[in-house]
Amino acid sequence: MRTEPLTRPERPRSRPWRWPAVTAALLLLAPVALAHPGDHGAALLLALTATSVAVVALLPWPLGRVTFATAAGAAAGASLVVDLCYSGPYRLPAFWAPFEWLALIGVLFRAVRRLPDHWAGPIGGAVGLAAVALPLRFALRMPQGGAAGPVGGVLFSLLPVLGVAGASLYLRVLDARRERAVVGARREQRLEVARGLHDSVAHEITGIVLEAQAGQLPGQEAEETSALLRRLEEAGLRALDSMDEMVGALREDQGAAGTTRRLGLADLPQLVARFGTKGGPRATVDLAPEAVGLLSAEAQATAYAVVLEALTNVRRHAPQATEVTVRVASEPDGRAVRVIVGDSGGPAARRLRLRRRPGAGGTGLAGLAARAAAHGGSLTSGPVDPSGWQVCCTLPGR
Structure with a gap:
């Protein structure tokens, strides 16, 4: 049944x-x-x-x-x-x-x-x-x-009507202002997430791509391959930590913290050395020791990201460049640090870069400029004589 x-x-x-x-x-x-x-x-x-x-x-x-x-x-x-x-x-x-x-x-x-x-x-x-x-x-x-009654009745009714209309209109303005504030907060939150994705995760992935490009060159030894895989693992872990930090910020979880250290100015010599190995352009770095202690950890991470983005752009847009220089020095007053990345580029690369429309390429340097501005600094990029390209970032000391 x-x-x-x-x-x-x-x-x-x-x-x-x-x-x-x-x-x-x-x-x-x-x-x-x-x-x-x-x-x-x-x-x-x-x-x-x-x-x-x-x-x-x-x-x-x-x-x-x-x-x-x-x-x-x-x-x-x-x-x-x-x-x-x-x-x-x-x-x-x-x-x-x-x-x-x-x-x-x-x-x-x-x-x-x-x-x-x-x-x-x-x-x-x-x-x-x-x-x-x-x-x-x-x-x-x-x-x-007579006329006194109607006129008095209308005036007696008009004043409360105007008062109620004014009060409700005032509350309506407050509601509209609150809605605009909520929309602005949501937009700012989306922009913050987008900046975090680009500044943290995208740059780590860029570093992974850079390492993978270096690993494809012939003549790799077993020790070099092992070191390459270890750097790829560290970069992947940093990207995961960055994602965890952003998700924690969205959840208002202040207790979550990354387990890998942030890269800073002290890591630039290794980055530049890896970039210039195995047939790539000759890369040199000039790092002033006093500049490392002037910046906070967040500002150093921004400077490292600027150098990484600039080196990646050399790979993408100036493959015929023969020389790349990275200079990090403090300003004469000792209150700021300037990071300059320049390459020899060549006429063809310069014409290619100048033809690129502002919105046609990636948003790497634009995002880094906003990130540098958040620290109170600035970032500029453009051609230099005779045929190269230069990225310059200035960050105030802590």
């Missing part, structure tokens, strides 16, 4: 917002029964108008396909039509008008603060006009009332 799994029937979701609306409707419709028998029609019209406006003010929207803009516009239009067409006793509006006025104030507050920009003005204006004109429903029908 086939059995079906027992399931409990789904209970309807509780909707607590129904009770205030139902209560308001009952309270506003109940006094119709107390009206004079000949005035039941007029009383019912006023009660229904006040009830509809109160329901719009209390219910959450949208309800089905009905949006709050549609409901608020309909409520304001109904109130204005009743102002123009009401022909019953003048005393009846005096009972329902205060409740309808309070409901219109609530609708006005929600409309100005929450509706989209293209609806907030028209709908808010219509609701405000209905609230200001509501006292005229009673004042204009008073026998021998």
